Amino acid sequence: YFKAIAPYLEPNAVIVGLPSQPGFQFQCCDLLGIGGKTCAIVSFESLPWACRIQKFGREVQVLGPKDTLACAIIKRGCRPQFPILPTIQYVIGKEPKLTVAANYLSINLLADSVVHPPMMYGTWKDWDGKPVSEKPLFYQGLNDFAAGMLDKVSTELFNTAQVIQQKYPDMDMSDV
Numbered sequence: 001y002f003k004a005i006a007p008y009l010e011p012n013a014v015i016v017g018l019p020s021q022p023g024f025q026f027q028c029c030d031l032l033g034i035g036g037k038t039c040a041i042v043s044f045e046s047l048p049w050a051c052r053i054q055k056f057g058r059e060v061q062v063l064g065p066k067d068t069l070a071c072a073i074i075k076r077g078c079r080p081q082f083p084i085l086p087t088i089q090y091v092i093g094k095e096p097k098l099t100v101a102a103n104y105l106s107i108n109l110l111a112d113s114v115v116h117p118p119m120m121y122g123t124w125k126d127w128d129g130k131p132v133s134e135k136p137l138f139y140q141g142l143n144d145f146a147a148g149m150l151d152k153v154s155t156e157l158f159n160t161a162q163v164i165q166q167k168y169p170d171m172d173m174s175d176v
Contacts, residue, residue, distance in 0.1 A: 002031035011038040012078050016088065018044045022108040025074055040078040042088070043104060044071045046112040048096050052138075065095035070175060072104035102172035105164070109157045109176045118153055122146020 009015075009032065017024040020043035028041045050063040073084055089098045101107050122145045123136055142150075161176035 002027060006032045009039060012040075012080055013038075014040045014042060014078070014080055014084055016042045016044070018042075018048070018088075019046045019112075020044050020071075020107065025072070025104050038077045038079075040076070040080055040084060041074045042071050042084060043074075043107050044069055045101075045107050045110045048092050065093075067096055068099055069096040070099050070101040070107060070110070072101050072107040074104055101175045105171070106161065106173055106175035109161050109173075114153050114157070115150065118149035119146050122149055 015028055015032075017028075024043050025041050028039070032039065046066070046069060048069050049065050051060045052063060053059075054061050071085070071088075085098055085100060092098070119138065119142060122143050123138075123141060125145070158176060161173035164171055165173040
C-alpha cells in the first residue's frame with residue numbers, strides 16, 4: 001500500500017502508523033520514494049484501545065481506552081499545515097493521552113511490539129491439537145511460563161536501551 005499511495009502524496013503530508021510496528025519508519029522512507037521525502041511519519045507504539053475480536057475481520061469489542069499512548073514523529077523535510085499530535089488527539093478523542101517519545105528507536109523497543117508472541121507460545125506450547133472446550137483468555141489467561149518469557153523479553157529490551165544510552169549519552173532511552 002505504500003507504493004500504491006506514493007504517487008498521490010502531496011508535500012507536507014502526514015503518514016500515521018496506528019499501530020506501528022518496528023521498522024515502520026524505514027518502510028515508509030524506502031517504499032514511498034521521493035514522494036515521501038517531504039512527509040512526516042508518525043509511529044504509534046500500539047492501538048489506542050484494548051480490543052477483543054468478535055468476528056475475525058469484521059467486528060471487535062472495544063474494552064476501553066489505554067491511559068497513554070506514545071508516538072515518534074519524524075518530520076524530515078515536512079512542514080505540516082496543522083499541529084500533528086493535537087490533530088490526532090482530536091480525531092481519537094480525549095483518551096488515551098497521546099505523548100511524543102524521545103525518539104523513534106524507543107518506540108521500536110517498547111514491549112508492546114513483542115508482547116504477544118511469548119503470551120501465545122505460553123498458551124499453546126503444550127497444546128495436543130484437539131479442540132478446546134472454550135476460548136482461552138489472552139491477557140487474563142497468562143500462565144507462569146508465559147509470564148516468565150514475557151519478563152525475559154522485557155528485560156532484554158530494557159537492557160538493550162540501557163546499552164544504547166551508555167554508548168550514546170545524547171540518545172534519550174528513558175521511554176523504554
